[in-house]
Amino acid sequence: MNLKHEILLIEDEKNICNFIATTLRTQDYKVSFASDAANGLSLAASACPDLILLDLGLPDMDGIDVIHSIRKWSNIPIIVISARTQEKEKVEALDAGADDYITKPFGTSELMARIRTALRRSSMSSAPVIGQNRYVAKDLIIDYEKHIITVNDNIVHFTQIEYKILTFLARNAGKVITYDTLITHVWGPYADSNNRILRVNMANIRRKLEHNPADPQYIFTEIGIGYRMIDNENV
Ligand code: CA
Numbered sequence: 001m002n003l004k005h006e007i008l009l010i011e012d013e014k015n016i017c018n019f020i021a022t023t024l025r026t027q028d029y030k031v032s033f034a035s036d037a038a039n040g041l042s043l044a045a046s047a048c049p050d051l052i053l054l055d056l057g058l059p060d061m062d063g064i065d066v067i068h069s070i071r072k073w074s075n076i077p078i079i080v081i082s083a084r085t086q087e088k089e090k091v092e093a094l095d096a097g098a099d100d101y102i103t104k105p106f107g108t109s110e111l112m113a114r115i116r117t118a119l120r121r122s123s124m125s126s127a128p129v130i131g132q133n134r135y136v137a138k139d140l141i142i143d144y145e146k147h148i149i150t151v152n153d154n155i156v157h158f159t160q161i162e163y164k165i166l167t168f169l170a171r172n173a174g175k176v177i178t179y180d181t182l183i184t185h186v187w188g189p190y191a192d193s194n195n196r197i198l199r200v201n202m203a204n205i206r207r208k209l210e211h212n213p214a215d216p217q218y219i220f221t222e223i224g225i226g227y228r229m230i231d232n233e234n235v
Pocket residue numbers: 011012013055056057058
């Protein structure tokens with residue numbers, strides 16, 4: 001790659017910081033880092049990174065507030081680094097505008113995959129939307145213009161609600177969508193945030209879509225958080 005992507009790492013634990021920085025550099029990313037929120041925010045503004053890796057537990061400020069603060073002026077992809085016990089914080093972080101999260105301890109390949117997906121999504125959203133009228137993954141094709149969904153070349157019929165859920169996940173493929181975000185998108189801001197109706201619809205979607213609904217290939221459940229749809233291959 002001739003143009004290096006710059007990644008800003010905001011993390012107060014030295015060991016994790018060194019590990020991630022070394023890994024990123026071997027993958028040809030440029031890395032800058034900050035060990036607290038104040039420095040992180042100032043670097044985010046001055047260094048213009050392509051992506052931010054953000055630890056939620058920082059000494060001087062809540063990571064969620066860091067996200068809110070960055071989102072006031074920038075759409076730069078943010079991947080949150082969180083501890084396993086921070087389920088609620090993960091949801092809050094995603095709802096605050098984080099693009100994804102990764103749970104400690106994590107493997108290098110998982111981190112790299114998340115970074116590539118987030119960078120690809122951000123370069124896509126700044127590009128013209130021409131050619132983005134189709135979602136393709138494995139045997140599934142969604143034609144947004146014609147409102148036609150095929151699996152293995154067979155047309156599959158979905159209810160309006162199911163179609164709305166499926167296309168929202170597909171347009172955000174690769175990204176975790178929280179239950180609340182999905183419910184708000186489909187049923188509006190005043191909808192009951194009870195997940196039950198969403199789960200019923202998801203079960204129906206999977207029954208129509210998946211070869212084996214118990215072992216989904218297209219839409220994955222992020223337990224306690226939301227859903228993630230497999231990346232669009234049509235890019
Ligand atoms: Ca920390």
